[in-house]
Structures are given as C-alpha cells and as structure tokens.
Amino acid sequence: MSTTITLIVNGETRHSSPELSLPQVLESFGMNPQLVAVEYNGEILHRQFWDSTVVQEGDRLEIVTIVGGG
Amino acid sequence: MTTLTATEIERYARQMMLPEMGTAGQLKLKESTVLVTGVGGLGGTAALYLAVAGVGKLILVRGGDLKREDMNRQILMTDDWVGKPRVIKAKETLAAINPDIEIEAIAQYVTADNVDELVQSADLALDCAFDFKERTLLNNACVRWDKPMVEAAMNDMEAYLTTIVPGKTPCLSCIFPEIPEWDRWGFGVLGAVSGTLACLAALEAVKLITGLGEPLLGRLLTMDLARAEFAKRRPYHDPNCVVCGDKSAALTATATGATLTGATLTGAAVTQPSDLSDSLPLEPAFV
Numbered sequence: 001m002s003t004t005i006t007l008i009v010n011g012e013t014r015h016s017s018p019e020l021s022l023p024q025v026l027e028s029f030g031m032n033p034q035l036v037a038v039e040y041n042g043e044i045l046h047r048q049f050w051d052s053t054v055v056q057e058g059d060r061l062e063i064v065t066i067v068g069g070g
Numbered sequence: 071m072t073t074l075t076a077t078e079i080e081r082y083a084r085q086m087m088l089p090e091m092g093t094a095g096q097l098k099l100k101e102s103t104v105l106v107t108g109v110g111g112l113g114g115t116a117a118l119y120l121a122v123a124g125v126g127k128l129i130l131v132r133g134g135d136l137k138r139e140d141m142n143r144q145i146l147m148t149d150d151w152v153g154k155p156r157v158i159k160a161k162e163t164l165a166a167i168n169p170d171i172e173i174e175a176i177a178q179y180v181t182a183d184n185v186d187e188l189v190q191s192a193d194l195a196l197d198c199a200f201d202f203k204e205r206t207l208l209n210n211a212c213v214r215w216d217k218p219m220v221e222a223a224m225n226d227m228e229a230y231l232t233t234i235v236p237g238k239t240p241c242l243s244c245i246f247p248e249i250p251e252w253d254r255w256g257f258g259v260l261g262a263v264s265g266t267l268a269c270l271a272a273l274e275a276v277k278l279i280t281g282l283g284e285p286l287l288g289r290l291l292t293m294d295l296a297r298a299e300f301a302k303r304r305p306y307h308d309p310n311c312v313v314c315g316d317k318s319a320a321l322t323a324t325a326t327g328a329t330l331t332g333a334t335l336t337g338a339a340v341t342q343p344s345d346l347s348d349s350l351p352l353e354p355a356f357v
Contacts, residue, residue: 035250039303044290046306047247062303064292067225068205068252069259070112070198 005057022053026063037064072101078170082124088282095280096124102279103127105192107180107208109160111143111264112222112271113198118146119272120196121164125279127172128164129192130157133179143261180204185211194218194278196271197242201254209234209242213314218278222271225257227296229267232286232305233274237317239288244308263295 004015009029016025022040023033038045039062045053055061074082074096082096104125106113109132117128136147136156146163147156161175178184180199189195189211197219199205205223212219213236221242222231234241270291277285290303309315 032250034248037246037305042304044245044303044305046244046308048308062301064230064290064303065225065228066246066250067223067228067230068199068202068249069223069225069254069257070108070110070200070264 005055007055007058008060010061010063016055018057020055022050022055025055025061031063035066037066038062039064072097074100075170078124081168081170085123090282091280095282098280099124099276100126102194103129103192104275104279105129105131105188105195107131107188107195107197107204108199109146109157110140110198110200111145111259111261112224112268113196114144114146114156114160115265115268116196116198116222116272116275117160117164118167119269120275121168121171121173123272123276124168125171125275127174129174129176129188130160131176131178131180131184131188132157132160133177143259143264145261145265180207182207186215189215189217192217194220194275196220196222196275198222198268198271202249202252205242206249210313212236213241213317216317220271220274220278222267224259224264224267226259227263227294229263229293229295231267231270231274231291231293232289233278235287236314237321240305240307241311241314243313244311245290245305247308247311266295267293 003018005018007014007016016028020028022038026033026036040053041060074093085091086093086096102125104120106117106128109117109130113132117130120128134156135153136151136159138152141147141149144156146160148159151159155177157175157177161173164173180188185207194217195208195212197205197208199208209219212234216236219234221234223229274285277283288304288307290305292301292303307318309318
C-alpha cells in the first residue's frame with residue numbers, strides 16, 4: 001500500500017512520503033537544502049537538527065531561500 | 071555636551087515630533103557613527119535615510135567604479151559619474167542633502183585586513199554587502215568587537231532583514247551556518263526592491279540608536295516583494311555557534327549572576343528564543 005503524509009509548505013498543502021528526513025523532503029520537492037532556511041512548526045530549525053528531524057503528518061514548513069545580495 | 075544647532079532643530083523638527091524620538095533621540099543620532107558596507111542599491115539608499123535622519127557620522131565603504139547598469143537602483147549616483155568611484159559620489163550627494171553631518175568615504179571592499187578597524191570606528195554597522203564573503207567578515211568582526219549589526223540582504227524579489235546584537239541575538243552564522251555558493255551578479259534587481267529593504271534597514275539602525283519602537287532582535291523579517299508578503303520568523307540562537315557561542319555563554323552567565331558552570335551552559339543551550347514569545351512566529355509584519 002502506498003501512503004502519503006500531508007504537510008503545509010509555505011501555506012499550501014503538499015504531500016510527501018512518510019519517514020523522510022527534512023533534507024530528503026526538501027530534495028523531493030526539487031529544492032537544494034544548501035540554499036534554504038526552514039521554519040519548522042514555528043521556528044527556524046538549525047541545520048544540526050535537520051538530519052534527525054523526520055517530517056510528520058500535519059507539519060508546517062516555511063521555506064526561505066538564503067539570499068546575500070545588496 | 072552635544073547640542074542641536076538652530077538649523078538642526080529646524081531640519082529634524084518633524085521627526086522630533088515623534089514621542090519616542092524627541093530631542094533626546096535626535097541627540098543620540100547626532101552622537102552616533104554608523105558604518106555602511108556595500109554602498110550600492112541597498113547600502114546607498116540606507117545611507118540616504120541615515121543621513122537625512124541626522125546620524126552624526128557615516129562611514130561608507132565600497133570598492134569599485136560606478137557602472138551604468140547600477141543606475142536603476144543606486145540613487146545617490148548621477149549618470150555623468152559612470153566610471154568613477156561610487157563612494158566619492160555617494161558622499162558628495164549626501165553632503166549636499168545634509169551638510170550638518172560628517173561623511174567618510176572609503177573606496178575599498180571589506181577585507182580581513184580592514185574590517186576590524188572599520189568596525190571599531192563605528193557604533194553600529196549596516197551590512198549591505200553584495201556577497202557572503204563580506205557579510206561573514208563583517209558579522210565576525212561585529213561579534214569580536216561587540217557592535218550591533220543590521221543584516222539586510224536580497225535576491226530578485228526576495229529580501230530578509232534582522233538586527234544582531236552579539237551574544238544577545240543569533241548572529242549571521244547562527245542563522246545561516248552553511249553559506250551557500252553565491253553569484254553576486256547572478257540575479258535581477260529592481261531599485262524599488264533594494265530601496266524597500268534599504269529603508270527598513272535604516273529604520274532598524276534608527277531604532278537601535280534612539281530606542282524608538284522595537285528592532286528586529288532575534289527576529290528574521292522575510293519579504294517576498296513579488297507578492298508583498300512579509301513574515302517575522304524566529305531564528306535559532308546557537309549556543310555552540312563558532313562565531314558568537316562564547317559571547318552568548320558569557321552574557322547568559324552575567325545575566326543570571328552565575329559562574330560558567332555546566333548548568334549555565336545547558337541553560338544557554340535552550341535559547342531557541344522561547345523567551346521572545348511576545349509575538350507569534352508567523353505573524354505578518356505590515357510595514
């Protein structure tokens with residue numbers, strides 16, 4: 001059986017495979033984890049916690065591109 | 071003691087009407103020295119608003135000569151200046167608008183060799199650089215010398231802004247511990263986008279100096295200007311940050327009156343800023 005979990009990503013409903021770490025979810029959305037910061041359920045999640053964070057049903061992700069121009 | 075001249079009282083009358091500004095705030099501005107690095111579409115416009123606000127001394131740092139392609143956003147420049155050093159013209163324009171302030175123009179890029187002296191000569195810095203190399207140098211020096219830094223950056227129609235007080239708020243390295251590959255010429259820019267961010271950055275500096283309002287301390291304002299969406303986010307204050315970790319631990323110890331015991335450091339380790347629960351993480355900030 002195929003199951004998916006539902007996430008809220010930048011305010012929009014998205015589906016993802018279960019049991020994926022945050023970087024894997026970002027990559028599955030076609031994003032480069034090196035180029036974004038992620039607010040995870042209300043707080044920007046430091047990179048040291050990314051690999052150990054398994055994205056869950058109903059999680060809210062706000063994905064912000066890291067920019068450096070002036 | 072610093073006082074305001076009759077001309078200055080007239081020049082700044084409308085902003086001194088702000089209850090939180092008053093004469094006291096204006097004097098604080100006059101006594102301040104602000105460093106602006108990267109005097110382009112962002113830094114030049116920020117410098118303009120600091121100059122008209124009456125910041126006593128501006129130090130403008132930017133290498134390179136003006137190109138015609140800069141003219142869609144670098145509003146201190148004039149067409150006849152193409153090919154000449156930007157900061158010299160920036161100083162000339164600002165001095166014509168406000169002759170009562172001091173302006174130092176340094177036609178250099180920020181480097182490991184000059185950054186410490188630059189930061190030490192100012193009360194606070196505006197980071198308006200065009201790449202992460204200069205941003206990292208400035209962040210690290212501001213932490214080293216205990217100087218607040220307004221961090222403003224943009225790309226295409228996106229921008230972010232935060233105000234860093236070393237040890238008290240996350241620093242740039244806490245927020246973005248891995249700096250991505252970055253092509254400083256690889257994106258489009260509209261003058262109204264860099265200018266919007268610049269006005270907000272200048273306002274952060276004015277708030278920090280005068281105590282007006284609430285600066286973005288431990289808050290990252292993200293802006294999607296294509297959709298006019300603003301959000302205040304909560305970055306992580308890393309107690310083990312290689313740049314500001316020691317300073318944060320020392321401040322935590324001082325604040326609690328404790329010595330640097332393991333318990334204190336553990337306390338510092340939970341500074342995901344739950345102590346800053348005054349506003350909701352996704353609360354939109356209309357500005």
